[in-house]
Amino acid sequence: MFTPIALSELLRFAHHSSAVTQACSCVPKSFAGWEGMPVSLKESQLREVGSLIAGEEEDLTLDEHHPAGTSYWSAEAPIAPHFFPYNRCRIWECVLCSRVFLRYSEAGAYHFEQRIRSLDPVLIVDVAFNGIGRA
Numbered sequence: 001m002f003t004p005i006a007l008s009e010l011l012r013f014a015h016h017s018s019a020v021t022q023a024c025s026c027v028p029k030s031f032a033g034w035e036g037m038p039v040s041l042k043e044s045q046l047r048e049v050g051s052l053i054a055g056e057e058e059d060l061t062l063d064e065h066h067p068a069g070t071s072y073w074s075a076e077a078p079i080a081p082h083f084f085p086y087n088r089c090r091i092w093e094c095v096l097c098s099r100v101f102l103r104y105s106e107a108g109a110y111h112f113e114q115r116i117r118s119l120d121p122v123l124i125v126d127v128a129f130n131g132i133g134r135a
């Protein structure tokens, strides 16, 4: 079953994360925009605390949400949970500092790449996707 967290819960994680100021090895850089998961960041340092995945992979849109002309890689790109790639993300918390990140696997031609982005409350938008054809 798919149990995506509520927007209010996502915002709560984001506000909590953005208030963390201590230096930590989980943020070798800011991850303001999407980045490949650095090898220096160990899986054991992150624990899953939630998911934005609301359905089977094939039912989730590949459309992105960029009303202000941002792109996938933009540090200012909105975090729209119903749009790609956020609709494929799980939410992970650093066990050392409790910063919170979004992560998903980007499917390449021959391999998957783990991508990571910081969860910034300012960028979270609640926009419905109307094209999801789940009758």
Ligand SMILES: [Zn+2]
Residues within 6 Å of the ligand: 024, 025, 026, 027, 094, 095, 096, 097, 098, 099
């Ligand atoms: Zn950390």
